[in-house]
Amino acid sequence: MLTELRIQNFKAWQDTGTMHLAPLTVIFGTNSSGKSSLGHLLMALKQTAMLADHKRSLHLGDSNSLIDLGTYEDCIYGREVDRSIQFDLRWQLERSLTIKNILNASQTYQGRELALHAEIEPNRMLQPETHRFEYSLCKGQEETLRVSHGREGSKAWLKCEPLKLVRAQGRGWPVEPPEKFYRFSDRTLSRYQNADFLAQFVLQTEHLLENFYHLGPLRSHPQRVYSWSGDMPSNVGAQGELTIPAILAASEQGRKLNRGPGKKRQRFDAFIAGWLAELGIIHKFDVQPIAPNRKEYEVLIQTHIGTPWVKLTDVGFGISQVLPALVQAFYTPPGSVLWMEQPEIHLHPRVQANLADVFISAIQAREDGENRNTQLIIESHSEHFLNRLQRRVAEGEVMPDDVSIYFVSRKSGAAHIEPLQLNEFGDIENWPDDFFGDDMEDITQRALAAARKRKARKAQGADA
Incomplete structure (x- = not known):
């Protein structure tokens, strides 16, 4: 189950902020406010994970895919191609994940939630390219393990904390750049003696998206x-x-x-x-x-x-x-x-x-x-x-904890999302303006129009 979602610089969204998702999450909003784009990005992530081409960072779509989002310029906020698309997913795993350091049996890292942060930038041909991604294994509010992978220019890097990755013996081949927005290349994993566990993070991500x-x-x-x-x-x-x-x-x-x-x-x-x-x-x-x-x-x-x-x-x-x-x-x-x-x-x-x-x-x-x-x-x-x-x-x-409600609107040209606070009595404590239109304004104007019409008919009767 997805527990958190954040999207930056995608379509109408400069930044959604962290959205906390419940088993039943409902998103309301005005027309063309940008609420559908939230789901569209997740569809793009799914079709990327399904793609056989591991080098494709983010598959924006074509006539044969789940969704066709056009070009990178079509997708980027404000059509400003120097921006990077960024997103954060956090989800609950079916069962707790235990990572063991094969070089030190006393080192284990556990967590029931996995978080993924990814940053996508355009290359010279304005095609999406993974700049970096980061996994966090979490146990409650505690982050037990963090892995970062990215590129700077022509060089790629891989970091892990607190577990220290140990290079394989032999020739010191360079680290391969990231594949897709979440994937380590097989050659990169082979560079280390104790990096096999990273494949589990990849499989967990693919399992989430396969079931979206x-x-x-x-x-x-x-x-x-x-x-x-x-x-x-x-x-x-x-x-x-x-x-x-x-x-x-x-x-x-x-x-x-x-x-x-x-x-x-x-x-x-x-x-x-x-x-x-x-x-x-x-x-x-x-x-x-x-x-x-x-x-x-x-x-x-x-x-x-x-x-x-x-x-x-x-x-x-x-x-x-x-x-x-x-x-x-x-x-x-x-x-x-x-x-x-x-x-x-x-x-x-x-x-x-x-x-x-x-x-x-x-x-x-x-x-x-x-x-x-x-x-x-x-x-x-x-x-x-x-x-x-x-x-x-x-x-x-x-239960209120099993429900999340959001309202999406436009502010200064950008999409804006507001979480609505639902209490145990079913009340929304921060009801937004114009949530479902201004009902009171309609009632007031109808009453005024009816009063004017009655007054006009009464005057007509008096003149007759």
């Missing part, structure tokens, strides 16, 4: 027929295009979930159908092959008790837009980080509020008797979603 998923604000249109040949997609796709194959795959695997300890376990498709009904969108939901032994499937909906079953394409657009968000929240592997943009789009206000209950359930859900430990980072414009979230905190359904 993104769902965009516009989902695929519903289809009359869906094809599934037995494959197991890793997620529902950036636009939800793999939602139905994901449901079929999870059901075929026999996956069963429940909403928490002591709650009833259900097969994946029944679990999703139950949430659709509870959201108030439909009465029943089913996915069936169009004929025996066929790989084509149709999604059938019963909107209300006693009404005929119809295809997904023949009901309101909202269900096809919320279904990918619902499935994504429970389908991806345990320990995943999910970034969703506007999951409430095309939904009735009541359903937007109910969606908060779905996401609270997603961070509390269990599978095979174990907590799924899913983290959700939600971009939203819905005050109904927020109101329900505040209510559930007040009711004790979710």
